[in-house]
Amino acid sequence: MDICGSSHSSTGLQRVALKDIGPDMDNILIVALIIGKQRPRKFLDKTKETEQYKAVWTFTVRDSPRDYINVTYWGSSEDVCTASDKFYTGDVVEIRNPRINVRKFNETGEQFCPMVTSPYSLTLNEHSTIFPFNGDTFFLTKLLNFPTKPLAGFVPLRDIHNEGANMKERLVDILGAIRSVGNVRTVSTKRGQEMQLREIVIFDHTSGGLKITIWDSDIIARASTWKPRTTILFITDAKVEWSTFLRTYCAGVTSRSIITENPIGQEAATLANYAKNAPLTATDILDQFITELPDPESIQNVMCVQQILTKIRNFQENTLTDPQLTALMFVVITQLDLDGLSPVTRVKCGHCKSRLENMNSVCENSECSSNSKSVDVSFDISVHLSDHTGTLKNCRLSGATAEQVLKCSVQQFMRMTDRQKCELKWKFLMERCAVRIITLMSSKFSPRIVIVSCERANALETAQRIPIC
Known part of the structure; x- marks a missing residue:
């Protein structure tokens, strides 16, 4: 098969659009954009007496926007692998003299190929040729941003986390924004074969992260250009998988998957706008959730420590991520280290809000365009809450809530002497308080418990409402 670097005269060939092809046509030329490719598969040619290998490559x-088709190239291992290494997703190619086949949807091969709109498939062999197209490619390259399935059919990431048991081994369509792109790693398969993989994490309105594993070399290379918070991906036919290590559901790109970068559609545009400033850390998510609460007083479901711990354990055993739990607790504050060695503030870059080590640190976010050293400082205090059933450790009293509870700003607190901080601590330590909390589970199932209000408890209300656990 000829895969020369440039096209030659196509005299005798009729250029045909994909929508016009038919099974009786031959001597045709098709100009089209590669939107996805698979890794070539090699196999021993049993028709030869000597050991020779053949290969098959599907792209x-x-x-x-409406017409796309699968192409399969059969040939010697050398020819097929050379062609696969030469052409990539995003290339516009001339396909000359392919064989046109009527698709048989019950064939095994159909299960491993991307979903397409054409009722036909193309086969390339020794009588076919493929070249880079040297004409105007502007219109065709724009097709990279057209999804191959309706965007509205995507599965929210939270549904994959929470209902993954029902989706395990199933294929789903996913829409997400890039949160991080991992390095390329080389691993050994069970058969002893070394393969490269790359892991990315995407997020959407419903979840801060879903890990996706990529094995295909073409997509691994494309991922190098994906940018956090900027690149939106629509991944068709990804497989839902359980990660024993992470104890959560993830997804993997399959041979049926087509990845559309920054797809055209309202759903993608809405996500792109959200992704620019979306809260991604557990702290930021909870801060936003607290900000959006209409009134902490709306939290009226009273729970004891043991009930909270049981709820958290149930979340862990049911492999749910990002579940939110609110509760009103009548508890004693048994740790509030305002005057000790424990950190009680957090520092962020004043421009991009990335976390900093301290007030003198320089922002290391490569995407941050600020040259100033402005920082935002806020409370982030560890509190232990105890009652007759146990202790909730490492609850966070932070931000504006901490200022309201302590009745001082973070700047005023930082100017206090150790004696003043000690006096402030003992206004709350070992005192019975009515505390309202929000609990959020992170991706690794460690609870993040944030106090949204705290005040000295009324003895009569405590006696009437504290649960007997």
């Missing part, structure tokens, strides 16, 4: 092309 997907389109020439309009």
Whole structure:
């Protein structure tokens, strides 16, 4: 098969659009954009007496928003692998003299190829040729941003986390924004074969992160250009998988998957706008959730420490992520280290809000365009809450809530002497308080418990409402 670097005269070939092809046509030329490709598969040619290998390579092309088709190239291992290494997703190619086949949807091969709109498939062999297209590619390259399935059919990431048991081994469509792109790693398969993989994490309105594993070299290379908070991906036919290490559900790109970068559609545009400033850390998510609460007084479900711990354990055993729990507790504050060695503030870059080590640290976020050293400082205090059933450790009293409870700003607190801080601590330590909390589970199932209000408890209300656990 000829894969020369430039096209030659195509005299005798008729250029045909994908929407116009038919099974009786031959001597045709198709110009189309590669929108996805698979890794070639090698196998021993049993028709030869000597040891020779053949290979098969499948890729997907389109020439309009509505028309896309799968192409399969059969040939010697050398020819097929050379062709696969030469052409990548995003290339516009001339396909000359392919064989046109009517698709048989019950064939095994159909289960491993991307979903396409054409009722046909193309086969390339020794009589076919493929070249880079040297004409105007502006219109065709724009097709990279057209999804191959309706965006509205995507599964929210939280549903994958929470209902993964029902989706395990199933194929789903996913829409997400890049949160992080991992390094390329080389691993050994069970058969002793070394393969490269890359892991990315995406997020959406419903979840701060879903890990996706990529094995295909073409997509691994494309991922190098993906940018956190900027690149939106629509991944078709990803497989839902359980991660024993992370104890959560993840997803993997399959041979059926087509990844559309920054797809055209309202759902993607809405996500892109959200991704620019979306809260991603557990702290930021809880801060936003607290900010959006209409009134902490709306939290009226009274719970004891043991009930909270049981709820958290149930979340862990049911492999749920990002579950939110609110409760009103009548508890004693048994740790409030305002005057000791424990950190009681957090520092962020004043421009991009990235976390900093201290007030003198320089922002290391490569995406931050600020040259100033402005910082935002806020409370972030560890509190232990205890009652007759146990202790909730490392609850966070932070931000504006901490200022309201302590009745001082973080700047005023930082100017206090150790004696003043000690006096402030003993206004709350070992005192019975009515505390309202929000609990959020992180991706690794460690609870993040944030205090949204705290005040000295009324003895009569405590006696009437404290649960007997």
